[in-house]
Amino acid sequence: MIPLASSVPHTLPFVGPGTYLIFGIVLAPVYLMLVAWFLGEPSDRQSALLGVGYVAGLTTAIWGGLFVVTMIIKFAFF
Amino acid sequence: MSADVSGVSREVLVRPIQSRSKGYLLALAASLGAIGVWVFFYTQQLEHGMIVTSLADWGSGGGVPWGLYIGAFIWWVGIAHGGIILSAAVRLIGLDTYQPVARMAELLTIAALTCAGLFILIHVGRPDRLVTSVLPAWPTRVQWSPLMWDVTVITAYFVLTATYLMLTIRYDVYRLRDQLPDVLEPVYKALMIGYTEKEDAVVERMVWWVAFAIIIMAPLLLHGGVIPWLFALLPSMAGWSGGVQGPSFLSIALTSAVSGIIIIAAAFRWAYDWEELIPDVVFRGLAKWLGFFSLLFLWLQLQQVMTGIFAAPTTLQHATEVKLSTPVYWVAIGLVGLTLAYVFASALKPALFSIPALVVASFAVLVGTLVEKTLFVVEGLQHAHFQLYDGVPGAYVPSAVELSALLGTAGIAVLFFLVVSKVIPVVELHAIEADHEEVNQ
Numbered sequence: 001m002i003p004l005a006s007s008v009p010h011t012l013p014f015v016g017p018g019t020y021l022i023f024g025i026v027l028a029p030v031y032l033m034l035v036a037w038f039l040g041e042p043s044d045r046q047s048a049l050l051g052v053g054y055v056a057g058l059t060t061a062i063w064g065g066l067f068v069v070t071m072i073i074k075f076a077f078f
Numbered sequence: 079m080s081a082d083v084s085g086v087s088r089e090v091l092v093r094p095i096q097s098r099s100k101g102y103l104l105a106l107a108a109s110l111g112a113i114g115v116w117v118f119f120y121t122q123q124l125e126h127g128m129i130v131t132s133l134a135d136w137g138s139g140g141g142v143p144w145g146l147y148i149g150a151f152i153w154w155v156g157i158a159h160g161g162i163i164l165s166a167a168v169r170l171i172g173l174d175t176y177q178p179v180a181r182m183a184e185l186l187t188i189a190a191l192t193c194a195g196l197f198i199l200i201h202v203g204r205p206d207r208l209v210t211s212v213l214p215a216w217p218t219r220v221q222w223s224p225l226m227w228d229v230t231v232i233t234a235y236f237v238l239t240a241t242y243l244m245l246t247i248r249y250d251v252y253r254l255r256d257q258l259p260d261v262l263e264p265v266y267k268a269l270m271i272g273y274t275e276k277e278d279a280v281v282e283r284m285v286w287w288v289a290f291a292i293i294i295m296a297p298l299l300l301h302g303g304v305i306p307w308l309f310a311l312l313p314s315m316a317g318w319s320g321g322v323q324g325p326s327f328l329s330i331a332l333t334s335a336v337s338g339i340i341i342i343a344a345a346f347r348w349a350y351d352w353e354e355l356i357p358d359v360v361f362r363g364l365a366k367w368l369g370f371f372s373l374l375f376l377w378l379q380l381q382q383v384m385t386g387i388f389a390a391p392t393t394l395q396h397a398t399e400v401k402l403s404t405p406v407y408w409v410a411i412g413l414v415g416l417t418l419a420y421v422f423a424s425a426l427k428p429a430l431f432s433i434p435a436l437v438v439a440s441f442a443v444l445v446g447t448l449v450e451k452t453l454f455v456v457e458g459l460q461h462a463h464f465q466l467y468d469g470v471p472g473a474y475v476p477s478a479v480e481l482s483a484l485l486g487t488a489g490i491a492v493l494f495f496l497v498v499s500k501v502i503p504v505v506e507l508h509a510i511e512a513d514h515e516e517v518n519q
Contacts, residue, residue, distance in 0.1 A: 018220050018223065026300075029295050030238070030291050037284050043284075044280045046272065047280045050245075054237075055241055058237045066208060069206070074206065
């Protein structure tokens with residue numbers, strides 16, 4: 001059998017350097033920010049949720065928007 | 079010395095929103111013209127493929143598949159940095175002198191990041207590749223690929239900056255609503271969802287934490303982290319690898335970012351007679367930062383040159399010697415060096431200081447940093463440890479298609495400011511409020 005790039009010996013494990021680097025180190029200030037929005041004084045649940053809504057909504061808007069454009073390209077040209 | 083602009087009226091603050099001028103229309107036409115030129119060339123690229131650039135396959139120009147597009151991407155992300163860092167510094171460590179330019183700096187971050195993202199979008203060829211390559215692969219590839227790290231962190235950075243702006247704008251829109259155009263009522267309503275005056279103190283604290291997250295993530299982990307790691311982690315490219323790239327990239331980012339803020343602030347001050355709102359002391363302060371970051375830039379170049387020519391590994395020595403014999407490298411160093419000399423001279427003899435001269439110096443820095451970064455990308459590829467690209471004929475020179483993208487993105491940044499300045503105040507209301515109390519953490 002010809003070894004393909006997707007076959008088991010050629011597939012990288014799920015956990016790699018990016019797992020620790022991105023989710024452990026680079027995004028740590030963001031986790032801290034999110035926690036601080038809900039805890040400490042003065043804080044209020046509604047404003048914190050508004051902030052979370054902005055973060056989640058903007059992320060979705062960026063990649064969701066690009067996804068919609070991609071679908072338009074797909075159906076218009078291919 | 080700090081800038082006290084608390085006596086400035088609200089009418090002055092909203093002047094860009096309420097005024098109409100031929101100059102505005104001219105700037106609008108110029109920015110749309112620049113974008114039009116780029117759209118014309120980009121259409122050629124979409125129709126015929128990357129071969130119309132000098133970046134196709136192994137590099138249709140001397141084996142360089144990465145060139146001005148990637149150089150300009152790094153450059154725009156760099157410009158994006160200073161903006162929000164300066165704004166975050168105003169909030170975190172009380173650099174109140176710069177409060178009049180803080181929001182312009184935030185807006186510059188959003189405009190510049192958009193332009194940076196656009197360079198990646200056009201560099202992947204078919205624009206739908208950005209989604210088809212990134213989204214399905216992200217969950218597994220982000221664990222391993224520096225390219226995915228970049229996509230992730232730049233998205234996070236953009237989202238944090240936009241969140242910061244959207245949270246802070248509510249305070250201003252609520253208080254200035256009577257002076258804002260009625261035709262944009264739906265926009266303001268969307269921005270003000272759920273607003274009550276009671277939230278001000280809470281939101282002020284929330285944006286302090288956004289600023290905290292940004293000031294750690296953006297300089298240390300993005301432009302001093304995942305972006306230089308796209309290059310520094312590749313030992314096969316002698317000119318790219320090594321730990322010095324992180325600080326070096328960061329110094330270039332900060333230098334070009336301060337230049338960008340100076341140009342934008344000077345343009346608004348000139349266009350709207352904002353001498354009282356953005357006084358000279360703001361520019362004198364920015365000039366000192368520009369000088370300091372220019373010095374860091376030159377110092378880190380010296381580090382790279384010394385470690386590259388004194389008993390360096392053969393390929394690194396070769397790459398460094400080629401860099402030093404490239405005239406345009408010295409143009410880049412010279413432009414930053416001259417800026418440093420001007421800032422130093424105007425600090426010694428204040429009469430030498432003028433805002434137009436500082437703007438010229440800022441443009442010089444922007445040209446110098448773009449040249450240096452593009453050269454870094456191109457020469458890194460040309461002088462690898464292996465001989466893969468040696469058989470590819472020709473030499474890399476940016477094509478008209480690539481250069482038009484640079485013009486187009488500059489047009490987009492200008493257009494962004496022209497449009498946004500008609501919708502929201504580009505200077506925070508806090509800047510002219512004497513009784514505003516900072517939230518102390």
